[in-house]
Amino acid sequence: MTELTDEKLMAYVDGELDDLEAEKVRKALRTNAEARQRIEIFKESTILLQKVFDAPFHEEVPRHLIDGIKDFKVDDHCPRFIDRIASWFQVTSWQPIHALVFFMIFIIGIGTGWLAAGLKRPELTVFSHIFQGEDFSRGLETSVSGVSFDVTDRQATVTPIATFLGKHGHYCRQYEVVHSENGSSLLAYGVACRTGSGDWFTRVLIIPRSPDFSPTDMENSYVPAGDDELAATIFSELMSAPPLTIEQEEELIRRGWVARPEKSGNVLGGKKR
């Protein structure tokens, strides 16, 4: 008598049994109502899953994914440290990720003590929610440099500092963010880059040590001097051209971050969806 385990019944449904085994199962099913119910569970799961998740297979592939593959440049040499940061900007499309799946935090530090403390720093948790939301994207999309905007419910103020074309053809903005809570302030500098669909995604974040915040786990950490200088060096290395003037920013914002045709070149900006 054929033993009708779940795996066997499932294999029968999925066409994974050879003819002989399948025939045995078919015969056994005639007199086994419970097994027939199990069969329906396995059939239903496939139907449901295909119905729910099949949509992306049938729709047109977003252009940025195709361009991302075609335009991707592979460096043959071992990249410099700063080039590895620049390589993050090769992504042609960043989308807001609710679960911070692809949130990347870059902490400048020297020495394992600093890095270890940095990784535990609570302000990472504080800042991490700011860079994914609609407020953040909308603010960078519409505010010229020097004009601050608030990130709602996060008690944070973001100020774009400069706008530039990154080395891989995307508009990026350097910004400063201040998070205030319970009388203390946390400061960070970041660079966010624009996707083809108009969302902004932080690619580099530098959190200098804040004099207002001294968590106990930082007691033995070492903070290198000159965080601002280091940040400026990193940011300048990421630019393919000098930052835009305020007038150029205003025009770009007015045109929905679409560059003029004669200057488009490899610029991959696009209108917000």
Place this chain on the structure above:
Amino acid sequence: MIRISYLILFAIINMGESDTFRQQMIDLLPRLRRFAYSLTLNRFGADDLVQLACERALSRKEQFKIGTRMDRWMFRIIYTLWVDSLRSKRSCTPHSSFNEEYHTGGTADNGSTRIEAKLMLDHVIQAMEQLSESDRVVLALVCIDGLSYKEAAMTLDVPVGTVMSRLARARVKLHSLVHGNKRTY
């Protein structure tokens, strides 16, 4: 002169191989997007995952053995990136995405049908959220993408028996969760 010719020929062949490699990857994008969506349960996250996976694959092209299945290789990269990201962040992905199919315009007459379909979509996605990574990926590979048990096992580098037991368990659990979720409404 002959050496130069060979060099030029080599360069041309190399460029051609690179173009073929990239075109194969582009041709796979619909399946990759679907697979990524079934893992992340989030359309935005899915495309970002696919983007990262393609970059990873392009930067490690030398690891791909010509003549082997690129789809399995890409699925493996996507899965690895996804699991790594989950482990580093350990946050559930609240499903804020939706299947546009259920949100396209329609007449008032089929409004109840659309609502019912949307509810079922929610039930299934909520159920998937409660499954483990290993359960979700076997469902994605076999039930959604249609790989055989053997192909799924090779993709994940696990025995076929492992795929079968995980798959059976996942489908039973999915059924229980979906119909359990329905009862709460």
